[in-house]
Amino acid sequence: MLTDMYQVTMVYAYWKSGHHNDSSVFDMFFRKNPFGGEYTVFAGSEEVVRFVQTFRFKPADIAYLRTVLPTAEPAFFDFLGSLDASEVRMHSLPEGTIAFPRIPCIRVEGPLAVCQLLETTLLNLTNFASLMATNACRFRQAAGDDMTLVEFGLRRAQGPDGAISASRYSYIGGFDATSNLAAAMRHGITPKGTHAHSFVSAFTSFSDLPSRLIDGVDVVERALEVRRRLGFSSASDSELAAFVAYAQAFPDGFLALVDTYDTVNSGIPNFMAVATVLSELGHKPVGIRLDSGDLAYLSKRARSMFVAADARLGGSSALASSAIMASNNINEAVLHSLNDQGHQLDALGVGTHLVTCQMQPALGMVFKLVEIEGKARIKISQDVSKVTIPGAKDAFRLVGKHDIPILDLLVPTSESAPVPGRRVLCHHPFEEKKRVFVTPSKVIPLLVPVWIGARHEAFARAKAEAVAGDSDSDAKDAATATAGAAADAAAAGAATVAPSASGAAAEGAAAPRREGAALGHRVRFPTPTEVRSYVRAQLSILREDHVRPLNPTPYKVSVTAGLYHFIHELWSREVPIAELA
């Protein structure tokens, strides 16, 4: 039921006109990379497959739909109630694939009614996931490899599972940990967190401490001594009380939020006092967190205070190497600015800008019909960027010397795949003069089967036979190719998996196990950690100018010569010629 009303009204009209069972192919793709960049980390396919696997209207849903469509024939609701994804086949980019505009992220094949009904949910499950993974990946690029990045967005995310998705996909995109316990538990991500301002505010004096001891030593007395020795006379005692309470609970995990009263005059001195005592007792204090103010300045100031204090205390306090974490309103631009100014930060907590993708909160993934009953379909628009590329097609990444990807090529499923070492002509899909010969050293098939409905093969074969009796030979060829591909899909799994798709993804696709019970089978999906490594591996081989933050170069997505000419023939056949008078 997580779908748009118009899917159901359309399906009713398909059913009424006898087209509900038409063999159809839909492409899901996006037209523009987000955040002013030139790449997108595709994500969400595991959730898509889990949804498809159990797709079905429940009796309560059907009862509700009867009230919504009171004029529809009763038999239609029996039909709706009988639908599932057992006749559907789905190919997808492996989760975490670096994707580009117009590449089908998911290709769905099967009966028109079911494929149409899947549209909205597929878009919902991949749009935000891909946006989020891409956003996190950009934060990681801006922060550099050595920074610990923690996702702090639960409180500002767009709803509870907006938050859980944000945690999952920011981890995939390159974050190290999350503050969100539910997401950490569900996805096996490390949870991180210490304390808030309210913890500090909750203590008013040392008398709020039932005990002043850690390992038998009066920490309050000793910390006050250290604070005096370091020369800080205006630090807050209530803050010190709170820090002592926290250190008593976590003597080996002491990370103090230092900006409740005054970062430089109170928070940092109090941290240094307690950390010094913990060190003396053999514990390893962690560091501080800054949550307001000028983070570049304060991190450098904190570091120099640590170093100065350490020197004053004889150079053995380990203070100098305390971690400095920051967490106030950090976005990609702030990261670049921190880099420009120089900083002493070891870790960042990122919330709002990360999880709501403040810079651009939606990705324009779309789901378009590209073939029906073996006939290619095109969606025309006055705006060329909105014209769809017709027909069922595969996508290949052509890789050149030094393993560097050159471009991605869309190839109709009826044409043969490009071959390493053999020259292939690659056309821009719409601009006549933009074409290039490429001789790839390696060819990576991008679309791999992720869901094969138990009855898809029979559906495709029946369709091919019906069409074979037809006069339209184009359609016949296309349908036969589709049916053939369907029949071989499971066996071909290994061959169609992107070799770069990390060991696990490859293994998963190579050995599609029967996890979907009787309705079909799906591949084993890699773990979030495996997907995360796959993202990093691809980024490291992409040409730097495609992924740089400022004015990146677009990565080429091309079509074969055959597809180029087919697009333009279909276009001129379909578009009515306007008459001006």
Next chain:
Amino acid sequence: MLTDMYQVTMVYAYWKSGHHNDSSVFDMFFRKNPFGGEYTVFAGSEEVVRFVQTFRFKPADIAYLRTVLPTAEPAFFDFLGSLDASEVRMHSLPEGTIAFPRIPCIRVEGPLAVCQLLETTLLNLTNFASLMATNACRFRQAAGDDMTLVEFGLRRAQGPDGAISASRYSYIGGFDATSNLAAAMRHGITPKGTHAHSFVSAFTSFSDLPSRLIDGVDVVERALEVRRRLGFSSASDSELAAFVAYAQAFPDGFLALVDTYDTVNSGIPNFMAVATVLSELGHKPVGIRLDSGDLAYLSKRARSMFVAADARLGGSSALASSAIMASNNINEAVLHSLNDQGHQLDALGVGTHLVTCQMQPALGMVFKLVEIEGKARIKISQDVSKVTIPGAKDAFRLVGKHDIPILDLLVPTSESAPVPGRRVLCHHPFEEKKRVFVTPSKVIPLLVPVWIGARHEAFARAKAEAVAGDSDSDAKDAATATAGAAADAAAAGAATVAPSASGAAAEGAAAPRREGAALGHRVRFPTPTEVRSYVRAQLSILREDHVRPLNPTPYKVSVTAGLYHFIHELWSREVPIAELA
């Protein structure tokens, strides 16, 4: 478990230092209205109360937390597992209240550990809800009262329940319907939708129609005739086939998407042809949907084409009054621009910009400790806008002549409420010179009890007695006031409900029923439709300059003289004085 890790680490530190059971008061509020406006529609309180009612860690959660905090004492996990909200009391603005910065939207009172653990979830459930309701309300203001507004955002929302929340809260904010079936079914909102481009693309010729009839008439032949008569020679036949199929399914709900091939030369002519035939057969066609291009121009062009065609057909076709709907990338600025240009639109479908709140995708709701063990707490910041207003307090809307709200006043729970007809001094919380006398004609208490834990009264009384044995008389007074209020809360419900809060909200709060089983009781919440009316009613009485889109005037939020002086005394007591050398 939908909480931040640091809540649990803090609670462990509270437990270790014996403060977990301290009597605490937290305020949830925001500091700045979203979207450059000067008002916010508060929402999410019903979901908050549903969450609080069943708040508890499950054994599996506890098992997971043991692995996350391996150094914590085992007894702590028994304590965690025993927590629920039965000792908590919660006041909230009624859902849909027009709220302003610094007004507590929710006040939570109870044991420190539980209140602290509620923080993140409360923020998550109200931040997006309030943002969304506010956004929808702004769209409604910009669109005017006569426009039908449909939420179309499911595919672009931030995850599945991001979408369901978006539907619910955009309805509350003033939308009329949603495309999202799951949300419609759950919240009783009207679902709306017709068909997509893919439906049009799915038809290639009239031979795709198994029947050409509606009510026994050959619609194709008749529509082609009408099209010729109207002088359109370049319209697409495959599009006409699709429209006929749709009209066959919905002869009385015919709304055609007209931009698949060419809006002016094909889509509109084909719609007019089919609509004319439907009219002739006694059906009532609905209209068209525009999904690309210049919407102001196209809507005017469509209307003039309808009028011209109607004239040509003898003036009885009812074409002229066909509805024109638009749905491409509409945001608030587009609405204002449409108004400026003039348009002929009757309905709008709004997706991405509405549901992701593209203009500002997060509201900065925060949750701050304001009192502990009867002692008021303040959170200081170099940034005055981040300083919290200490102590447990109520909020009142002071209403002047003609029912127009003048300002909102924060009053410590230990002071008496303002009284209609009696002059009261209202201070800006931080600026000495900004103060004003107000003699309200009406006083609306804004915070109403929404959750009263079954054991809250006993908890508050025990705390008051403990504090009474203490020497701090300030604390004693405050705690006694709190306990007194707790004891009377259920009975006082009726008196503390905003009279403007629509009949239903008032009734709900006036009669808090035992819906929360043994752990406590909560008020009956109004339906989304009742909340929607409450929002409209408040907007209609607010001074226009507070709600206008351009350069609105901030609405005043003041404090009593007593609270003003208390804030500043506490501030100078808490802030360490820096030393410059």
